[in-house]
Amino acid sequence: MKQIPSVTILDDKVKEECGIFGIYDNDGFDVAHLTYYALYGLQHRGQQSAGIVVNDDGVFHTYKDLGLVPEIFSERILNSLPGTIAVGHVRASAKGGNSRANAQPLSYNYVKGTLALAYNGNVFNAEELREEFMKEGAIFHTQIDGEAIMYRIAKERIKTHSIEKAVLNTMDYTKGGYSLVMMSPRKLLGARDPHGLRPLSIGKIENSYVLSSETCVFDNIGAEFIRDVEPGEVVWIDKDGLHSIRHKDALEKAKICVFEYVYTARPDSVVQGASVYEVRKAMGHELAKEHPVEADLVFGVPDSGLCAAIGYAEESGLPYGKGFIKNKYIGRTFILPTQAQREAAVNIKLNVLKSSVEGKRVVMVDDSIVRGTTCANIIRAMKEAGAKEVHMRISSPPFLWPCYFGTDIPSRDCLMAVQYSVEEIRQKIGADSLGYLSIEGLKNATKALNCDYCQACFNGEYPMDVPPIKE
Ligand code: SF4
Structure with missing residues (x-):
């Protein structure tokens, strides 16, 4: 019997490093369970490890391990974490390797008591700091x-x-893009780097405060959005409520990583005042204006190409449909820590929906091409399923420069668009046509943001001095 074409998803996506969450309870909530639900909602940001630290009147209880949130935390474990303040973390293994020791939050005793830290992003001078201390x-x-x-x-x-x-002063020593949540015996703290590259939002449930990488978890736990933490701002919550101080070098407006909209954030999150879903759809609209084509069907590569594909179909007037069925019970496969694991994960697949694409000219929308591996596999499977033409549309500009702020593109040589022209990439991936969103199109699609954005991986214009670029 002939097999339905399927696609193993390999390592061809940008890695984002983590999701963070914190809660300060004033209402008698079960903070361990609420943190668990929040981490569940942030699971897309990291699937390597997860952890929760709960503060029980100055005594910190920690539980963390490798794996997915529901695999790590049972009812019994959550019930063994009493307290009134908590921080939580989900991690992707972009830096430092896949080991239990690298799971967060970190919880340490020092001369002034105990601290717990959950951190997202990249401090590119961290090695220097570490050496100094060593x-x-x-x-x-x-x-x-x-x-x-x-x-x-x-x-x-x-x-x-x-x-x-102390957190504010630490910004003088740290170069990069990061957000963090911390807990001391009496306070919950949150901070963003002075450029505001990584997101962090404040929410409230009744009289209790929460901090989260993404607002989608506020819906999960019944919290209302209050505001984003500003660039270079340290917020803290104690028995007297919410307080704030700002770093002297903080930018007035955040320079958020534009990849939050392209790929990283969940579509039901609002990042810097803009709905990720609407921005992603607007990228599809712009893409259709810039790269129209005669076709019978538009669909997205699950999951991050779906919203832009809807926008492409709306703008072009072409029918929107499904090109794949995705196994719902796997996560973002790029986050699996080793290439061997990724390749061995036989259940990790998209099945081409043959009845939908057979005999048709299709427009297939994805968010980015980093190394080109997945794209070629998908297009081959589409053609094996009988698609007459496959027109590839990418809802971001070509990825040309490495990122120093928490996304795992360490050098230029791993980027396909550095080595090949658009036409050469089209030939290599086997598409009938290929179109990327332009820098101008990206600008049009992101008008709803209440801040600036970093797009250095597209144009090489970094928001701060960065180490010499590795070719
Ligand atoms: S370089 Fe790219 S991936 Fe890195 S922070 Fe800037 S926009 Fe995001």
Whole structure:
């Protein structure tokens, strides 16, 4: 019997490093369970490990492990985490390797008490910070940036009167793009780097405060959105409510990573005032204006191409449909930590919907092409299923520069668009035509944002001085 064409998804997506969450309870909520639900909602940002630390009147209880949120936390474990403040974390293994030791949140004792930290992003001078501390005799337990940040904060706390001032001062030493949530015995804190590259939002449930990488989890736990943490802002919540201080070098408006809209964030999140779903759809509209084609059907590559495909169909007037059936019970496969695991994951597949595409000229929309591996597989499977023509449309500009702010593109040589022209890429992936969204189209699609955005991976214009670029 002839098999239905299927596609194994390999490592051809940008890796985002983490999702973070924190809660300060004033209402008698079960903070461990609420953090669990929030991490469940942030699972798309990292599937390597997850953890929760709960503060029970100054005593910190930690549980973290490798795996998915529901695999790690049972009812019994959650019930063993009593307390009134909590921080949680989900991680993708972009840096530091896949080990239990690198799971977050980190929780350490120091001279002023206990601190727990959950961190998202990349501090590109973290190695230097780490070496400095090691020369002074510090012992590190992990390979992650967060540990060097934790040391710096602890050191600053000894020199200052408060933990929030220590976090603020630490920004003087850290270069990169990050957001973090922290917990001291009496406070929950949140911060974004002075450029605001990584997202962090504040919400409220009754009288209790929450902090989250994405607003979609507010819906999950019944919280209302209050506002985004500003660039270079440290917010903290204690028994007197919400407070804030701002770093002297903070940008007025955030320069959020535009990849949050292209790929990373969930479509039901609102990032910097703009619905991810609407922005993604607008990218599809722009794409259709820039790269029209005669075709019979438009569909997206699940999941991140779906919203842009809807926009493409709306703008072009072409019928929108399904080109694939995705196994719902797998996550974003790129987050599997090794290439061998990814390739061995036989259940990780998209099945081409043959009855939908057979004999048709199809427009297939995806969010990006990084290394080109998946795209060629998908197009081959489409043609095997009988598609007459496959027109590939990409809802972001060509990826040309590495990222230093938390997305795992370490050098230019792994980027297909650096090595080949658009026409050469079209030939390599086997498409009948190929069109990328332009920088101008991206600008039109992101008008609803209440801030600026970083697009350095498309145009090489980094928002700060970065290390020499590896070719
Ligand atoms: S370089 Fe690209 S991926 Fe990195 S922060 Fe900027 S927009 Fe995001």
